[in-house]
Amino acid sequence: MNKLDKKDDVETTGHVWDGIEELDNPMPRWWVWVFYLTIIWAVGYSIAYPAWPLINGATAGLLGYSTRGEVAEDIARLDASNAEVLARLATADLTVIRDDAELHTFAVNAGGSIFAANCSQCHGRGAAGVQAGGYPNLLDDDWLWGGDIEQIAYTVTHGIRNEQSLDSHYSLMPAFGADEILTNDEIDAIVQHVLSISGQDHDAVLAGVGSTLFLDNCASCHGEAGTGMQEIGAPNLSDAIWLYGGDTDTILTTIQNARFGVMPAWSEEFRGASGLSLAEINAIATYVHQLGSAQ
Amino acid sequence: MTSTDNKPLYAKREPVFPRKVKGKFRSLKWGIMILTLGIYYLAPWIRWDRGAELPDQAVLVDLASRRFFFFWIEIWPHEFYFIAGLLIMAGLGLFLFTSAMGRVWCGYTCPQTVWTDLFIATERWIEGDRNARVRLWNAKWDIRKLRLRTTKFAVWLVIGLATGGAWVFYFTDAPTLLVNLINGTAHTVAYSTMAMLTVSTVFFGGIAREQICIYACPWPRIQAAMMDEDTITIGYRSWRGEPRKHSDAITKESPQGDCIDCMACVNVCPVGIDIRDGQQMECITCGLCIDACDDIMAKIGKPRGLIDYLSLDDEDAERKGLPTKRVWQHILRPRTLIYSSLWSIVGMGLMVALFIQSDIDMTVAAVRNPTYVVLSDGTIRNVYEIRLRNKHGETRPFELSVTSDAALQIDVQGQASGDDIVNVPADSTHLVRVFVSAAAQIPASTDDRTPMRFWVVDTINDDRAHDDTYFNGTGGT
Numbered sequence: 001m002n003k004l005d006k007k008d009d010v011e012t013t014g015h016v017w018d019g020i021e022e023l024d025n026p027m028p029r030w031w032v033w034v035f036y037l038t039i040i041w042a043v044g045y046s047i048a049y050p051a052w053p054l055i056n057g058a059t060a061g062l063l064g065y066s067t068r069g070e071v072a073e074d075i076a077r078l079d080a081s082n083a084e085v086l087a088r089l090a091t092a093d094l095t096v097i098r099d100d101a102e103l104h105t106f107a108v109n110a111g112g113s114i115f116a117a118n119c120s121q122c123h124g125r126g127a128a129g130v131q132a133g134g135y136p137n138l139l140d141d142d143w144l145w146g147g148d149i150e151q152i153a154y155t156v157t158h159g160i161r162n163e164q165s166l167d168s169h170y171s172l173m174p175a176f177g178a179d180e181i182l183t184n185d186e187i188d189a190i191v192q193h194v195l196s197i198s199g200q201d202h203d204a205v206l207a208g209v210g211s212t213l214f215l216d217n218c219a220s221c222h223g224e225a226g227t228g229m230q231e232i233g234a235p236n237l238s239d240a241i242w243l244y245g246g247d248t249d250t251i252l253t254t255i256q257n258a259r260f261g262v263m264p265a266w267s268e269e270f271r272g273a274s275g276l277s278l279a280e281i282n283a284i285a286t287y288v289h290q291l292g293s294a295q
Numbered sequence: 296m297t298s299t300d301n302k303p304l305y306a307k308r309e310p311v312f313p314r315k316v317k318g319k320f321r322s323l324k325w326g327i328m329i330l331t332l333g334i335y336y337l338a339p340w341i342r343w344d345r346g347a348e349l350p351d352q353a354v355l356v357d358l359a360s361r362r363f364f365f366f367w368i369e370i371w372p373h374e375f376y377f378i379a380g381l382l383i384m385a386g387l388g389l390f391l392f393t394s395a396m397g398r399v400w401c402g403y404t405c406p407q408t409v410w411t412d413l414f415i416a417t418e419r420w421i422e423g424d425r426n427a428r429v430r431l432w433n434a435k436w437d438i439r440k441l442r443l444r445t446t447k448f449a450v451w452l453v454i455g456l457a458t459g460g461a462w463v464f465y466f467t468d469a470p471t472l473l474v475n476l477i478n479g480t481a482h483t484v485a486y487s488t489m490a491m492l493t494v495s496t497v498f499f500g501g502i503a504r505e506q507i508c509i510y511a512c513p514w515p516r517i518q519a520a521m522m523d524e525d526t527i528t529i530g531y532r533s534w535r536g537e538p539r540k541h542s543d544a545i546t547k548e549s550p551q552g553d554c555i556d557c558m559a560c561v562n563v564c565p566v567g568i569d570i571r572d573g574q575q576m577e578c579i580t581c582g583l584c585i586d587a588c589d590d591i592m593a594k595i596g597k598p599r600g601l602i603d604y605l606s607l608d609d610e611d612a613e614r615k616g617l618p619t620k621r622v623w624q625h626i627l628r629p630r631t632l633i634y635s636s637l638w639s640i641v642g643m644g645l646m647v648a649l650f651i652q653s654d655i656d657m658t659v660a661a662v663r664n665p666t667y668v669v670l671s672d673g674t675i676r677n678v679y680e681i682r683l684r685n686k687h688g689e690t691r692p693f694e695l696s697v698t699s700d701a702a703l704q705i706d707v708q709g710q711a712s713g714d715d716i717v718n719v720p721a722d723s724t725h726l727v728r729v730f731v732s733a734a735a736q737i738p739a740s741t742d743d744r745t746p747m748r749f750w751v752v753d754t755i756n757d758d759r760a761h762d763d764t765y766f767n768g769t770g771g772t
Contacts (some may be wrong), residue, residue, distance in 0.1 A: 098709060115717055126664030139678070141670040237670035240735070290728065292668060292678070 090279035094149045097286050101182065104286065111287025114280050118266065127291050132245035134261050139292035142241040145169050146230045153285035156276070159265035160233070168265055171232040177256030186213050191251045197226045197238045198246060310508060311431060311567035312561075313415055314425035318586025327403050328412055337455065339464035343367075346688025349720040356466050362722070369686055369722075370647065380645045381464055384638055391634035393521040394605075395626045397528030401514065402581040407507050410458070410500035411565065414451060418501075421447045425562055451501045452493060459492030505566040508579055515576050524608040525625045529580045531560075531571045531602050534614040539571075553597050560584035570602055575771075655693065655753045656684040657763040666767045673735030677766050681727050683751060685719035692716045692754045699747035701739035703766060706730040716754065731766055734756055743770040 013022045025184070027035075046052065047059040060066075085106050089097075116125060122135045129137035134142060145155050158165040174180045182190070193210030195202035215224060221234040228236035235243060243257060244250055266284075268275030285294050343353035343366055350357065355364040363370040363378075371376055392399050401408060420430050422443050434440055463485045464472060475481035476489075508515060522528065536554030538544035545551050552572070561569050563583045568575050570584045588602040611621040662678040670676055685691050695715045697705045707715055708728035719725040729739055731747070733739040745766040752759045 124664070126662070128665035128668065136663075137668065139665070139676075140670050142671045234670065240669055240673040241671050292676075292730070 020266065026277045038215040080191060086277075087280040089282050090277065092282060094153055094282060094285060097149075097282070107283045107286035108290055110280070111283035113284070114276065114284050115287055118276070119284070122263075127288065132250065134244050136243055137241070138288050140241055141292070142236060142239060143230065144235055144243070149285050152288050153281055155263070156281050156284055157265065157267040158270075158290075160263040161260060162262055162265055164265070164270040165265035169233055171221070171234065172260070173221070173234075173254065173258040175258040178258075182213070182217065182255075186210075187252065187255050190214055190218065190255060191248055194226065194237050194251050195248065198240070199238075200246065307642055309567060310427045311505060311565065312366045312428045312432070312562075313565045313583070314562040314587075315419060316563040316583050316587045316590070318583075318589060320582030320586050322356075324403060324412065324581065326404050331404060331406075331409055332413070336461045339461065339469040345369075345750075346721075349688045350468060352468055354465060355468075358466060360722075371684070371686070374652070377645060377648070380641055380648075384641050384645070387638040387641065387729070388636055389630055390521055391638060393518060394523070394526060394628075394634060395631050395638050397526050398515070398518060398580045401508065401579040405579075407499060407512070408565075408579060408581065409514070410496060411504045413454065414500040415565065417450050417454065418447055421450065436666070440518075448497070448501075452508050454500075455493035455496035456489065456623040458496045459489035460664050462492050479726075494711075505577070505579075508566065509577050518576075523630070524611075525620075525628055527622070527625050528574070528577065529570060529582065529585065529602065530605045530607070531573070532600070532605070532613065533573075533585050534610070535570070536571065536601050547605075553592070553601050555595060555620065557591055559587040559591050563587040574607075623747050653758055653760055654686040655751060655758045656686075656760050657749065657751045657762055658682045659749050659764050661764050661767075663767075667769065669769075670732070673740075674732045675735070675740040675768055676730050676732040679729045679731065679749070679764065681729050681749065681762075683717060683719045683725045683727065685721065685723060685725070685753075687721060689721050690718055691721075693719050694752045694753070694754050695729060696750045697747055698750060699739070699745060699766065700749075701733060701766070702737055702747050703739065703745075703747060704732045704734075706732070733766065733768065739766055740768050741770070744768070 011024045013024045015022045015233055046059075048060065048063045050058045051061065052059040060280070061090040088103060089107055089110075092103060095101060097107055115123075115127070121129075123129050124135070125137055125239035129135040141147070143151070145160065146149060158168040160169040162168045162187075174181055177184065177187055189206045190213050192202045192206040192208070193214045196204070196207040196211075214222075214226070218226070221232060222228055222237055223234075226237035228234045240246075242250070243261070244254055259273065265271065266276045267281060268277055273285075313708070320765070324712070338354045339352065341353035342351050343364075345364070346352055350364060351716055352364065353366050353642045355362075357364065361372045389400055418428070422431055431440060431443060455483060467485075472481060472485065476485065501512075536552045538549055538552055538554040539554035540551055542551070542556075561567075561584075563586070564570070565581060565583065568577045570578065582604070584602050585604070589599040592599050592601055605613075606620070606625055608625075612619045658681070660680045660682075662680060666677075667677045668678070681695070683693055685693070694709075695705060695707060695714065695717060697703050705715060706712055708730065710717075717725065717727050727750075733745075739745040745768065746763065747766050748761050748763050750759060750761045
């Protein structure tokens, strides 16, 4: 049905809108050539690069390119460029890392990433632990098993109360109530004594009774003044920091049933491939050490 | 006047062969070309001593370490507002100059104009003046044409290479780079940038020329909004020149005007227009037609200025025999005064910013995960990550302190209590972790928030900077 436009001598498409006809001019030559070029390019591209979908995957392409391979190359390159500083970190004396600005910066940054991936699940992204939830705050100055950098590295390596490492920190508090070592009245009295040594409101008469019971039953680990003993992970009961909570009910529950907090041994020696290398542990120790009040 | 007939959408370029011209505007343009190209080519080679640890290049854009050096000024990325301010000033300056004097930027100082001028001068030097170039253009290809064209492009490439070369010298130590470029050890980016700029310079200045101004540059299209009847621009006194020689309009009542239709103004025009047609978008007001016409007027014993700098108002007034305005009356108008004051306000703002710009600075980021930490003696502690900036060319001891209504105690991570001096390396930002604590007895430990201010003092010259933040207490819990 196409007809010639009289004025321009060009065929029309036959479309008419409000009396306006559409001319059917050919595409510009350069456009057509670019179009053909893209087709030729596409053929070459699909041979050189991964293109055609198959049942399992796709054609690999002559150049053997893959985005996954590119990422692997990037990671390998990064590993190679970090190899030297990681080797230095693995053999470094932890106490002097701080004096080497470059090594220290690397350790803090690497340690921060490793911490986020492996430790933050329990200790929190900001390392504040879970208040009164049994996950220690790593920012404060109260350390159950010692807070100098080497002790931190040891704790990360071997963990606490686990079966993976024979050298993990280990200690056991008796369940004074559940195992019927003490009566409920005696436990109440000890609770009042613990409240008194930590400077909280308490019943002075009961606390007096409790102080004798404390000396007999608790002081062997927590010390006569209740200041704890880091060698066996016995917490300081006289300060403001409580791992599970410092109110009357929580202290009562703790004495009744005892606590048994655990932490995995993170060294690859005990965990295999999912474990951390010596350099990584040193990085975490450095990171945690600079967070707050480590000694 | 712009023609209203149906022009085709595509116009093939009419080659332009500007003839050589002498005169005061041509001399001014030579002077400006020497000045601007001189600045461009020589600036990277000026040295400026900033101490042992900083580069000694006066003008340097150090992208790798994110520093911009300009003589005694050093700009860090966070001070990028200086660049924004300069761009605003450049924009307002362009408005000001355009409303006062038309496209004076285009005619004299625009890089496209300056380089085109240089390329045309080179072409004229190799291929001869206008007539010789027209002949060569029309000539069949032979050894002579090939030789001239090859020589021309070779010289153009050298100019292009020097242009691209000068550009890369702004981004790294120029003498070192020159040696590296010559012995082939410079970075690939340097070579590729130079290659790109060489090609684009030859293309823009040698081949595309006026087409860039007419088709690629947005500025000519914006001009119209900036110019008015008072703007001093280049015009043709048609009341004096018309009817020109050979015109059918010459009669007894209207004898021939001063224009002898010698085409001198057309032949020298670098954009290939006839200024006698009136104001045109293509005109870059380079003033060469004035020089050409003045020369002819002198030869035929007529007063100069048939083509001249004048405003549309003046042309009209002259035609009617009315007095024309003085130059200052054209320039001092509310419009130009507003542009000038805006320009000066931004300029003064930048000057003030530059003067109060400190060589020492800090930003404080409060660590809010967790918001506070309880220590074993009940002390409440907040942690802050402080970035200290030292713009000096040497390591400086900075002392940190905190002021607040509450008795807050400051400690720098890894340093003994009471040692609040941090050594910040030369020309760098240093991150320190700072602990601020409130004893259990004071209200700040239980209040929700206590305002506080960090101070950093350069212990050598007592420069100081501060940043306000809050100390978080337990909030009563």
